[in-house]
Structure formats: structure tokens, C-alpha cells
Amino acid sequence: MESQDSKALLIVNDQPLSLRQCLRYLQSAGKLQPFIGDILKQYVLENELATRQDLDISPAMVEQAVVDFRLKQNLTDAQVFQEWLTRNGINYEQFHSQISNSFKMEKLKAVVAESRLQEHFIERKLFFDRVVLSRIVVPSKDMADELYSQITEGANFEQLAREYSVADEKVANGMMGPVSRGTLPDSLRAAIDAANPGELVGPVEVEKHWAIFRVEQFIPATLEDAQLRQAMQNELFERWIAEKIQTMTVKLQVTE
Numbered sequence: 001m002e003s004q005d006s007k008a009l010l011i012v013n014d015q016p017l018s019l020r021q022c023l024r025y026l027q028s029a030g031k032l033q034p035f036i037g038d039i040l041k042q043y044v045l046e047n048e049l050a051t052r053q054d055l056d057i058s059p060a061m062v063e064q065a066v067v068d069f070r071l072k073q074n075l076t077d078a079q080v081f082q083e084w085l086t087r088n089g090i091n092y093e094q095f096h097s098q099i100s101n102s103f104k105m106e107k108l109k110a111v112v113a114e115s116r117l118q119e120h121f122i123e124r125k126l127f128f129d130r131v132v133l134s135r136i137v138v139p140s141k142d143m144a145d146e147l148y149s150q151i152t153e154g155a156n157f158e159q160l161a162r163e164y165s166v167a168d169e170k171v172a173n174g175m176m177g178p179v180s181r182g183t184l185p186d187s188l189r190a191a192i193d194a195a196n197p198g199e200l201v202g203p204v205e206v207e208k209h210w211a212i213f214r215v216e217q218f219i220p221a222t223l224e225d226a227q228l229r230q231a232m233q234n235e236l237f238e239r240w241i242a243e244k245i246q247t248m249t250v251k252l253q254v255t256e
Contacts, residue, residue, distance in 0.1 A: 113236040127182030128221030134174040134214045137167040144203035144210035
């Protein structure tokens with residue numbers, strides 16, 4: 001007869017915990033759904049990597065990645081590398097497969113996202129476009145109007161920012177850095193879009209304060225931006241996985 005310990009998923013302080021008990025704990029902690037979601041996501045990924053025919057990876061690329069990894073981790077010695085494999089509970093074939101699958105995963109992301117990339121870029125361009133701004137934030141409109149007049153008459157924006165602004169970026173002469181156009185209030189975005197670099201916008205009310213903005217630089221988004229392209233690929237890939245999971249029939253069945 002099978003012992004209770006042999007049916008345990010975990011043994012904690014010599015106390016066996018069955019799969020049913022562990023799932024109940026996850027449910028009580030509100031983490032059962034994310035747990036199942038992670039399982040389904042991994043199921044989708046491994047199934048795609050195993051069955052798709054459009055993810056061929058050059059063996060030479062994989063071998064070079066293995067060499068690079070061993071060099072970087074100081075694992076060039078065969079015995080040291082074997083000890084590292086043992087500590088991580090894998091053999092060389094599994095390690096090699098992990099490297100190969102990492103390349104396949106990146107290729108899968110690119111393949112999945114390619115047909116949606118242009119449309120997604122157009123839909124999200126407002127948020128991808130950025131503008132570099134400086135600002136002075138003060139408690140009252142009267143003070144903002146006065147500072148605006150001083151700046152237009154030749155006063156130094158940076159000095160006034162350091163002296164009067166209550167915003168954190170006062171220590172950086174009022175420089176906010178790049179801001180997504182999509183996060184700006186509509187009226188402020190329209191005013192900023194109509195301005196040229198170096199021009200002032202405001203005063204405008206911002207969270208019970210008043211702000212004067214200076215437009216420094218517009219940074220329009222482009223698909224040539226490798227970092228942005230990668231971020232969009234990741235976003236579209238996660239959406240694609242979610243769509244796959246939504247079409248699946250899932251039943252939770254636990255037997256003791």
C-alpha cells in the first residue's frame with residue numbers, strides 16, 4: 001500500500017502536505033489563479049516550441065552561446081562545469097536545450113508579433129512619443145503669472161526653478177526629462193504640441209498647484225528604436241499567450 005508520504009507534494013517539518021492541501025493553501029492566500037495561470041502559460045510555450053516548424057535555430061549560434069556562457073561564468077574547465085551542472089540539477093543535454101529554447105523563444109516572440117507590430121505601434125504611438133520638459137511648480141496662479149512674466153522679460157528659468165519651484169526636480173533646474181505624450185492631460189498636450197522647443201506653456205493648474213512648462217525637445221517614437229521594438233514584442237507576445245489560454249478548456253481535478 002502506498003504510504004502517505006509518497007503522496008505528499010511537500011514535507012514540512014516531517015509533516016506531509018498533499019497536493020490538495022497545497023492548492024487549498026494557495027486558494028486561501030488568493031494565489032491559486034496566478035499559480036494555474038503560470039502553469040497554463042508554460043504549457044502553451046513548451047507546446048509551441050515543440051510543435052512549430054518556423055523556429056529553426058542555427059546549431060552554430062547555440063554552440064557559440066554555450067561557449068560564451070561558460071567563459072562568462074568561469075566554467076571552461078570540464079570538471080568545474082560538470083560540478084555546476086550537478087549543483088543545478090541538470091545534465092549537459094538539458095543545459096544545451098535551455099540555451100536552444102531561449103533562442104527559439106526570442107524567435108517565437110518575433111514571429112508572433114511581426115504581423116501585429118505596425119498596427120500596435122500606430123495604436124500606441126501617442127504613448128511611445130516623448131517630450132522633454134522643464135517646469136516650475138508654485139502654489140498660486142498669481143505667483144505663476146509673475147514668474148511667467150519675469151521669464152518672458154529675460155529672467156533665468158533655471159534660477160527661478162531652483163528658487164521657487166516646489167516640485168522635486170527643482171534640484172535639476174526644473175528639468176523633468178522625457179515624458180510620454182500619452183500621460184499628459186489633453187489640454188496640456190495640445191498646448192505643448194503647438195509649442196516649439198524653448199517656448200513656454202502655461203501657467204496651467206496641476207494637482208492644486210500651478211505650473212509653467214518649457215518645451216526642451218520632442219522625441220518621436222520610431223520602429224527603428226530597438227528597445228521600443230523589443231518592448232512591443234514582449235507586450236504583444238503576452239497578449240497572444242493570454243488569447244491562447246482563453247480558448248483552452250481547463251478543469252481542476254485533484255485526487256488523493
